[in-house]
Amino acid sequence: MNKEVVIVGGGPAGMLMGLLLAQEKVNVAVLEKNKDLSRDFRGETIAPGSVYLLKKLGVFPALEKHGFIKVRKIKMYDREEKLFSVNFDELDHPQKFGIDMPQPVVLEALKEKALTYPNFSYIEGATCTDLIKDGEKVVGVRYKESEQEFELRSKLVIGAEGRYSRLQTLGNFQVQKKEFDRDLIWFKVPKPIDWEEGNLIKVYKNDHVIILPTYPDYLRVGTYISLGGNREIKQKGISSFIDKVCTIEPRLRKPMNETIKSWEDTTLLKIFTAHLDNWANDGLILIGDSAHTMSPILGQGVNIAMQDAFKLLPYVTNGLKEHSGALPADLFTDFIEKRKKQVSFVASFQSRQEQNLAASSPFQCTIRKVKMKLLDKAPFKNKVMRRLQYGIVENETMEV
Ligand SMILES: Cc1cc2nc3c(=O)[nH]c(=O)nc-3n(C[C@H](O)[C@H](O)[C@H](O)COP(=O)(O)OP(=O)(O)OC[C@H]3O[C@@H](n4cnc5c(N)ncnc54)[C@H](O)[C@@H]3O)c2cc1C
Structure with a gap:
């Protein structure tokens, strides 16, 4: 053919x-x-x-x-302090939102x-x-x-x-090819009812989470761990992982407690x-x-x-x-x-x-x-x- x-x-x-x-x-x-x-x-x-x-x-x-x-927005916060934001409405282009x-x-x-x-x-x-x-x-x-x-x-x-x-x-x-010196752990949780619009990056001290509202009513959350740190973090147990994330974004505590029951509910990605x-x-x-x-x-x-x-x-x-x-x-x-x-x-x-x-x-x-x-x-x-x-x-x- x-x-x-x-x-x-x-x-x-x-x-x-x-x-x-x-x-x-x-x-x-x-x-x-x-x-x-x-x-x-x-x-x-x-x-x-x-x-x-x-x-x-x-x-x-x-x-x-x-x-x-x-x-329509990307925001970066250090805990509750705003560091950076971009609003697509303010960009010079007729298409004002991503999906x-x-x-x-x-x-x-x-x-x-x-x-x-x-x-x-x-x-x-x-x-x-x-x-x-x-x-x-x-x-x-x-x-x-x-x-x-x-x-x-x-x-x-x-x-x-x-x-x-x-x-x-x-x-x-x-x-x-460049391997990153950190791995990424992703998971999905139901979006709390009063969650605001836009993609959010939250940092706190030497740690951070990326939180993306996801169709239809979820949040996709990603956080880095040190390379090879997967075994170490797993040994500490899932509740210590939940603590790590919620120290940066306390609003994730309830949805994580309800949804993230084991490491099976997360995905490890080599970046x-x-x-x-x-x-x-x-x-x-x-x-x-x-x-x-x-x-x-x-x-x-x-x-x-x-x-x-x-x-x-x-x-x-x-x-x-x-x-x-x-x-x-x-x-x-x-x-x-x-x-x-x-x-x-x-x-x-x-x-x-x-x-x-x-x-x-x-x-x-x-x-x-x-x-x-x-x-x-x-x-x-x-x-x-x-x-x-x-x-x-x-x-x-x-x-x-
Ligand atoms: C965890 C994660 C989250 C991401 N989130 C985002 C995001 O939110 N937004 C964003 O813009 N990007 C995101 N990306 C990146 C994005 O997914 C990729 O950049 C994008 O999909 C690349 O598109 P592509 O068509 O080049 O390749 P791919 O999407 O990888 O598609 C390649 C296709 O080729 C097929 N294929 C492979 N080998 C063969 C073969 N030998 N014969 C026939 N078919 C084959 C595969 O099955 C696949 O369907 C993310 C990536 C990762 C890993």
Whole structure:
């Protein structure tokens, strides 16, 4: 079977890319290793920039039908003292809120829309196992579906298979991987009735929690522990973990006592970032987490993955018109350069926030307080936030 483009991975980057190409009448297939789109604790917050694009694509009514939580604010407090806040209403953009909703609903809506185009196919339960090559050029993929091997030939393979990308290895890409010196523990609790709107970061001394209101009526809560500290913290028992969190945010005591009965009710996450030096070979390009796995700070992974797809679209459609065989890697040089700038802008902002959260001595905690209060008052605050939340680089629009 032949396609013009094969996309490996039906996450936010791959599914959106599939829809965009389908709309451009490109003969495209998305391969997804899972048989359904259910995921938990992944990318539930979609930044306002991506919401804007989903609206433009006509996908938003399906999301409204399901329901979501509007995210209009991000706040940081040292216990009860406000350090920093951003209100999306004050940012210079027509889209004033992000949304929080289960990622499968968003993926399903993208898939359903794409399936209305006869040139789009979605192959579920299909794990890409290898690249087909003609010399050095990638000319398709091999995949397994129900224990059977298949081949799909194409002019371009787009790798969008997330943080554990196989195509990174198969394409011999150089990866700069950074393991964090802390692990993250996540859990979900029912949202207290009088809980305020917005994503909240609370710090206290050398500890902190991240609290995200989550659809329909939950809070997703994350807190760091020292690397390898999992065994130590588990030995102390779940009640001591509840104490640790509630010392920072006492309002979590009741919902945690009612819901977090054992470590089974929490999830431990290894945090790492990974950045590729190069994202493309002849006939192959990687986008989303496959090309750049971000820190979870400020929930930007989905936003950047979706922006990658939007920005890549014209390069692919023009390339398909100009080339009869595998699309050459240099077609994507400009795209990669521009996207790397945005990725590195977000990554360095995240890294500074990581350092702030990692403050351990009283002196570092005081510096954090001063820095965040200064940032809160800085004249460039909204400009920085606009670039983060909408992915808008100077003189650029995100029009579809
Ligand atoms: C705990 C946690 C919380 C997060 N919260 C947020 C948040 O609130 N907001 C936010 O913006 N980001 C968040 N992120 C990051 C976000 O989830 C990712 O950045 C985003 O999902 C990346 O999208 P993607 O399409 O590149 O990859 P993925 O979403 O990882 O999708 C990759 C897809 O490829 C499929 N696949 C993998 N290998 C193969 C193969 N060989 N063959 C076929 N298919 C394959 C996978 O099954 C998957 O469906 C979070 C991440 C973590 C870990």
